[in-house]
Amino acid sequence: MLWIALALVSSFFLGFYDVAKKKSLEDNSVLAVLLLNTVFCSLIFLPLILFSHFAPEKVSGSVFDANLYGTYLSNPAGANVLVFIKSCIVLSSWILGYFALK
DSSP, X not given: OHHHHHHHHHHHHHHHHHHHHHHHTSSSOHHHHHHHHHXXXXXXXXXXXXXXXXXXXXXXXXXXXXXXXXXXXXXXXXHHHHHHHHHHHHHHHHHHHHHHHO
């Protein structure tokens, strides 16, 4: 029963987010809205990333562990290339989604 309540709360907030996104795109440029969305979301997660960087022993193995390279790649340059590719894919998806919503 708890999962049903949580699903309803989640759907409410997702709906609210979509309505707010649509409203923000009414009189504004898509790229400006996307930039501000990215900046504010980054500011929300920045304390967790910084805490993980400066105190890695406290968050090691937890969900807050923001190890940039992980244990999957021993080559940091390879990890950076993969992060860049994923960033390009996500950014293009967001741009196309925002233009479709507008």
